[in-house]
Amino acid sequence: MDLLDWHRGRLSSRRLSVLIEHLPRDSSVNRALHGEAAEWSVTDHLLAAVVDHLAAANWLFTSVHSDDPPDPPDPVPRPGSAPSEEPEAEPDSPPASADLARFFGMG
Known part of the structure; x- marks a missing residue:
């Protein structure tokens, strides 16, 4: 798939959004958006x-x-959970x- 098709008008914004939303969990986009949480199922x-x-x-x-x-x-x-600075009682x-x-x- 060529992402320039969106710029050329051959790929709708809705279709591009759906494709990005359903990328695999281990994709670079998901890791960039969600960090380490993308690795956990x-x-x-x-x-x-x-x-x-x-x-x-x-x-x-x-x-x-x-x-x-x-x-x-x-x-x-x-x-995504930072260790607490204060230990629990x-x-x-x-x-x-x-x-x-x-x-x-x-x-």
């Missing part, structure tokens, strides 16, 4: 969420069943079993 975002949830579940289990609770897990870095103690039961609707 929906599947990548879902897998990162699964990893974060599993890490949180393992941390909760370990916190409840040990005398020395581990540090909370760090989330998988996502594209860490819990002073692991959650009580009554709090966990109430959270999961068992009490």
Whole structure:
């Protein structure tokens, strides 16, 4: 496709817009417009969420069943999210079993 066809009047602006909008995710235009976020698909975002949830579940289990609770897990870095300058407040103690039961609707 020759982009000069748009200038020559053989390619409408609407058609050019549709072609640009549906470029592949890894195209130079998408990388220029969206940066690193263009590299991540929906599947990548879902897998990162699964990893974060599993890490949180393992941390909760370990916190409840040990005398020395581990540090909370760090989330998988996502594209476009700058690391926060202030660290999140860490819990002073692991959650009580009554709090966990109430959270999961068992009490």
